[in-house]
Amino acid sequence: MADRHVAHLLIGGGLASASCARWLREGGASGDILLVGREPDLPYERPPLSKEYLSGAGSREDALWRPASWYDEQRIEVLQRTSVMKLNTEEQVATLSTKETVSFDTALVATGANVRRLPVDGAQLEGISYLRAFGNAEQIRAEGAGKRVVLIGGSYIGCEVAATLTGLGAQCTIVMQEDVALSRTFGAEAGRFFQSQLEQHGIAFVAGDALERFEGSGDAVERVVTAAGVTLDADAVVIGAGVAPDVMLARSAGLELDADLGGIACDARLRTSARGIWAAGDIAAYDSVIHGRRIRVEHWDAALQQGKTAARSMLGEDVVHDVVPYFFSDLADWASLEYVGPAREWDREVVRGSYESGEFSTWYVSGGRVAGCLSVGRSDDLDHARRLITAGEALEPADVVRLGDASTDLATIGPAAA
Ligand SMILES: Cc1cc2nc3c(=O)[nH]c(=O)nc-3n(C[C@H](O)[C@H](O)[C@H](O)COP(=O)(O)OP(=O)(O)OC[C@H]3O[C@@H](n4cnc5c(N)ncnc54)[C@H](O)[C@@H]3O)c2cc1C
The missing domain is CATH 3.50.50.60 (FAD/NAD(P)-binding domain)
Structure with missing residues (x-):
């Protein structure tokens, strides 16, 4: 009982x-x-x-x-x-x-x-944080504002935290395995757009490299050493290595x-x-x-x-989960992205708008099917992306091209909304 x-x-x-x-x-x-x-x-x-x-x-x-x-x-x-x-x-x-x-x-x-923890040498030193709960954020703010901060990981946590801490006067460097920030999810071209936004605000990158160890002469972290032998002075470290x-x-x-x-x-x-x-x-x-x-x-x-x-x-309703997953991320107020997908793989990226203008949607197409869509400043495009992802049908090659023509009404592409 x-x-x-x-x-x-x-x-x-x-x-x-x-x-x-x-x-x-x-x-x-x-x-x-x-x-x-x-x-x-x-x-x-x-x-x-x-x-x-x-x-x-x-x-x-x-x-x-x-x-x-x-x-x-x-x-x-x-x-x-x-x-x-x-x-x-x-x-x-x-x-x-x-x-x-x-x-x-x-x-x-x-x-x-x-959070995924990285068990490297020096991982126990003070000043090394992960971010999942309120207390972690408070610690990162206290230790990172106005300081030299190294972020491990070029995905959205590393990029967002670097952007926010830069606004608090920190000098941030991102160490990442990828050659381009955010490229694992959004591809290299869109990733370069986001990375350039971060670089323009003073954030530095050590790309295509991996964390080797942390060093410190006392209890606190003082340096980050990468696999390629790069040494970065650090007052604080934030690790965003996934969950x-x-x-x-x-x-x-x-x-x-x-x-x-x-x-x-x-x-x-x-x-x-x-x-x-x-x-x-x-x-x-x-x-x-x-x-x-x-x-x-x-x-x-x-x-x-x-x-x-x-x-x-x-409650007994006959319902399946048929919602297209949606994700958003803000890099301070420099760039806000929204995404529907997730595209596991794709053979073509079609850009509507342009990276230069800072307003675009990138369509990830696999075998003619829309598998995902990233938007910066073009939220309305995501409704069409949801419709096309849900339909799951291969588009005519000409329609794939039209996705990238900003003068084309997206409603005329693919099956009509239900
Ligand atoms: C810093 C940060 C920024 C993010 N930003 C974005 C964003 O911009 N856009 C976006 O789309 N997503 C973002 N996310 C992701 C999003 O917040 C998560 O996907 C979401 O919180 C998941 O919710 P959940 O309820 O599944 O799990 P959680 O939020 O992890 O909640 C699960 C809870 O269950 C508790 N728990 C675990 N085991 C037990 C147990 N046995 N008994 C009782 N309690 C237990 C845990 O302690 C935890 O509190 C962000 C996440 C983080 C950490």
Whole structure:
């Protein structure tokens, strides 16, 4: 016998759980909803941690997804600083770090992701940070503002943090394995556009190189040494080397995991291998009806959208997750990008607008099919990209060319919107 019973147990204190709670109530759920999260704060937005919260322009309250009063109004109980330690999928009972046992009718596993740590020599020195939670952002601001900061990783965390810290008077250098920043997701040409924005604001790059070790004569980091032998003086270091889904609980519970993507294997309805248990957010590797393959994305919007689909599915609706994943990133106020996809591979990039003008959309085309689209200042193009990605049909070669002709009405390309 469990200590208590709830209709819906939401495991993880991030946006995927919070969104699921919201849509359960909006969908008419009348039973108890319990959201259990390890962190001390109510569910909050992580994007500001590398942007306005890092710069000091935004507060913790600004970053909260909903104020405390909303949870009361919605009768959603939130346990902060509490972990689910054990999940018995047969009995449908969870054991919390408080020792309390909770049985449930349905559960969501939304345990998110943890930063990937780089176990190099000197990794224990002070002044080396990763960024995932409020406290990390505060530490990076305190240690990095006005100082020499080396960022490890040329993806969006490294680029965003470098941009924000530059605004706080830091001198930033990005060390990256890629030859061009952000090129792994957006290709070299678009990457060069973003890198040049950063360079124009004084950010330096050590490209095509890897972190070898950190050095310091005392407790604090003083230097970063790369594999190619470049030595950079550093008062602070921020590592943005990606994240790994937090599958600790899921693995111990015996939920099926996806060996290639990491994360919990889910069907198109976001159901896991265990009856009555769903997954959403960074942790969920699901069969995408849009892509015709299993995908896992680590995007703010995906956490919200998947939480919604999981809620509807939990309430018995016959619904599959058919949302094209959307991502955004801001490099200070120098450039804001939006992206739909994700394109795994592509054989052609078609640019609408131009990199020189700073307003463009780049279309990633694979075998004539639109696989992804990046926009800077052309948000409206993304609706057409969503339609074409969803349709999944190969375009006529002439239509692929027309994607890049800014005078062409995109609505005339490919199948009409449903
Ligand atoms: C600095 C930063 C900037 C970002 N910027 C952008 C951006 O600009 N655009 C964008 O699209 N995306 C961005 N993202 C990504 C986006 O924030 C994430 O994809 C999103 O937060 C994922 O939400 P989630 O609920 O799946 O997981 P999380 O936010 O990781 O939440 C999961 C929570 O569950 C907790 N937990 C884990 N295990 C347990 C357990 N056993 N019991 C209880 N609790 C547990 C964790 O501690 C965590 O609090 C950013 C992320 C970061 C870190």
